[in-house]
């Protein structure tokens with residue numbers, strides 16, 4: 172951590188021991204003009220290369236025994252220059268949905284959202300809180316929560332553990348609002364390091380699974396249209412949980428034989444009926460079933476999982492890290508979403524814990540911009556399934572980030588969460 176702390180503060184403009192200012196190695200955007208824009212390869216690659224060369228140069232010049240002295244002297248300089256602390260900004264942003272989005276028990280045309288950014292010494296990280304109404308957060312609650320934070324007390328963005336523990340402690344709940352801070356902080360720290368988070372975590376982007384495209388509950392005509400829109404995807408996620416479940420599946424099967432997964436959103440209440448449906452769905456080429464029963468039906472769900480011919484995935488049942496242990500034996504796997512679990516840090520912990528328990532992992536999302544989707548995608552190489560289409564379900568995405576290529580979310584070698592903005596926001 173001591174090395175990271177020193178590296179984190181390298182934007183000090185004082186000359187380094189090898190004769191160049193560390194600040195010059197960083198992009199120097201004006202906060203109002205260039206902050207958050209995608210860096211060009213010309214800007215980005217020299218940054219990484221220079222950092223490497225400098226690190227190598229320092230090591231060569233001073234020898235391994237001298238490196239700590241070098242870092243210590245840099246830390247002292249940096250302590251003088253980073254007195255302002257982190258600056259958090261946020262704006263409400265209403266996500267417009269391409270199609271009316273119908274789930275087992277709700278329907279909507281827009282999703283409330285708050286966009287955030289955290290600035291530190293001329294570098295800006297971006298975040299987002301997406302708040303589908305059924306989760307209980309709103310633009311009002313998120314702005315109240317974000318207004319209550321004092322991030323300026325933190326002078327070093329690399330102290331992520333302290334910063335995010337503080338954010339989590341300010342008020343209970345507010346998981347999406349907390350995720351908006353967490354994502355912006357990760358983006359900021361990744362940009363300071365000059366590396367994307369999948370690399371910082373040590374993941375191979377080639378391991379990313381196919382991502383599914385969501386087909387909401389709708390009339391057969393609209394369902395067929397949505398299947399046509401999903402052409403680049405190799406797996407479709409079908410929303411079930413109403414009395415049209417078999418019709419939905421039959422309609423989709425009339426136009427495609429792609430593998431399907433289904434999300435019942437707690438819509439089935441009888442365990443025997445649920446088991447019969449799962450057997451039928453298996454015959455129809457479904458590969459797993461997400462949240463078939465209410466999250467409170469724990470014993471019924473454990474019975475269903477024990478007897479199901481398909482894996483079961485807990486979504487509404489599994490929100491934060493302690494829920495992973497509770498899900499063991501009740502579900503085959505979990506659906507991790509940044510908006511449920513307060514962001515990338517806890518999502519990473521949940522991923523590691525679930526894998527250690529032998530459980531399947533899905534990385535999911537809400538209706539979100541490319542900001543939160545690109546943040547979640549950093550985890551996808553270690554997931555069994557990805558459901559990261561939230562940005563494609565909205566018509567006013569202000570960012571560009573990960574792209575779907577041949578059915579896969581394709582991670583790009585850009586620092587932080589790898590997004591660029593398409594319009595001026597802050």
Ligand code: MG
Nearest residue numbers: 434461462486
């Ligand atoms: Mg779900």
